[in-house]
Amino acid sequence: MPENITSQLVSSLCPKRPADGHKGTFGTTLIIAGSRYMSGAQTLAVMSALRSGTGMVRVFAPDDSLMSTRINCPCALLSAWGDTAASSIRQFDNYLKKATAVGIGPGLDEDDPRSYALLQHAIINAPRLVIDAGALNILARERHVLYELLSERADKEGFEPAVLTPHVGEFRRLISRDESYGDSDMTDSCMHFALRNKCVTVVKTHKTIVSDIKGKCYINTVGCDGLAKGGSGDVLTGLIAGFLAQGMKADKAAIAGIYLHGLSGDLASDDIGRRVMIPEDIPGYYDEAFAKTGWI
Numbered sequence: 001m002p003e004n005i006t007s008q009l010v011s012s013l014c015p016k017r018p019a020d021g022h023k024g025t026f027g028t029t030l031i032i033a034g035s036r037y038m039s040g041a042q043t044l045a046v047m048s049a050l051r052s053g054t055g056m057v058r059v060f061a062p063d064d065s066l067m068s069t070r071i072n073c074p075c076a077l078l079s080a081w082g083d084t085a086a087s088s089i090r091q092f093d094n095y096l097k098k099a100t101a102v103g104i105g106p107g108l109d110e111d112d113p114r115s116y117a118l119l120q121h122a123i124i125n126a127p128r129l130v131i132d133a134g135a136l137n138i139l140a141r142e143r144h145v146l147y148e149l150l151s152e153r154a155d156k157e158g159f160e161p162a163v164l165t166p167h168v169g170e171f172r173r174l175i176s177r178d179e180s181y182g183d184s185d186m187t188d189s190c191m192h193f194a195l196r197n198k199c200v201t202v203v204k205t206h207k208t209i210v211s212d213i214k215g216k217c218y219i220n221t222v223g224c225d226g227l228a229k230g231g232s233g234d235v236l237t238g239l240i241a242g243f244l245a246q247g248m249k250a251d252k253a254a255i256a257g258i259y260l261h262g263l264s265g266d267l268a269s270d271d272i273g274r275r276v277m278i279p280e281d282i283p284g285y286y287d288e289a290f291a292k293t294g295w296i
Contacts, residue, residue: 002187002209002217010259011294015053015246023055027100027245030126031238032092032118033133034061034107039068041107041133044231044279045238046073049103051283052242060095062114065107085117092118093125101128103241106234108134116142123149128244129162132237136166140173147197154198154213160250161213163240165202167233191217200250204233208258212251223262226274227282235282236261263289 003009018025029049034042042061046069049057056077059069063080070078079095082088096102104122108115119135123146131139139146153159166174175193187209194201194211203209208220240257244250264285268277271285290296 002219004221005210005218005255005259006221007259007293010256013248013252013256014293014295015243015248017053017246026053026055027242027247028056028058028098029054029238029241029245030095030099030102031057031059031106031241032061032102032104032108032122033059033234034065034069035109035112035134036062036064038107038109039065040231041234043068043072044234045103045106045241046076047280048235048238048283049242049245050075050238051286052239052246054101054242054245057238057242058095058099060092062109062112081114081118085114088114089117089121092121096125099126099245100247101130101241101244102126103130103132103237105130105132105135106237108138110134110137110141120146120149123153123162127159128241128250129160130165130237130241130244131162132165132233133170136164136170137173139164140170143174151196151198160244161199163200163202163244163250163254165204165233165237165240165254167204171203187211187217187219191215200254202236202254202258204236204258208262210251210254210258216251218255220258220262222259223265224269224274226269226277227262227265227279229277229279231279232261232265232282235279239283239286260286260289260293260295263292 058077060079190203190209191211198213210218243253267285268281
């Protein structure tokens with residue numbers, strides 16, 4: 001039976017934040033994202049990660065997508081992909097040495113060979129990982145290779161299960177064609193997918209579902225239709241990645257992330273209206289959402 005995600009549950013998950021901590025204490029979040037015509041997606045993910053409490057955020061993206069983040073997120077570190085998949089992987093390895101969590105996918109060009117190479121390398125080598133958006137579509141397309149790599153993470157020392165954050169359309173592409181699908185069995189489908197592939201699965205619907213690798217399911221209890229706009233998922237990716245960077249377990253980071261993201265959406269809706277709110281507004285309400293759940 002699914003468990004509702006409540007304020008009390010999320011309050012108990014708050015990562016420790018020592019008063020004498022420094023930026024290294026709270027981890028470095030590495031966001032791999034973006035493409036020339038979808039530069040805003042990476043910017044939203046970075047903006048959200050910066051507000052999550054993580055110590056540093058680096059965005060690793062194609063050079064022609066970085067201007068948006070450079071202007072809107074001056075606190076972020078910026079690094080451009082190499083010209084080839086091989087050179088991009090070499091750079092990624094250098095940044096991964098200093099990163100404590102990786103988020104990959106927002107605005108990613110699914111047809112760029114570098115995107116596939118970076119996703120595969122992240123699944124194998126990033127101990128804490130969130131996969132979203134374009135990276136999910138690559139994952140579905142290359143399932144014959146990548147699903148096995150996902151499952152293998154569960155047996156690697158020091159690795160957390162990957163967190164996948166598909167919306168309904170992306171989840172359709174991820175599940176097998178012969179698997180039943182529908183609103184009535186969404187929770188079962190999420191649970192079976194998470195169990196089969198040993199990954200924490202977040203299916204974003206009007207009542208978002210989270211399933212861990214042991215078959216435990218949770219249902220989000222906050223959020224509104226003001227979040228039903230392109231870019232909201234990118235904000236969620238950055239938030240969960242930022243929580244992972246602060247040392248949270250994958251399932252707990254996902255649970256806390258979707259609740260605080262949804263609660264921030266509710267607060268934005270109350271303040272400026274669900275019709276006119278945009279994803280960029282959501283991180284501006286993290287302070288109030290964190291306070292309501294005892295995180296501040």
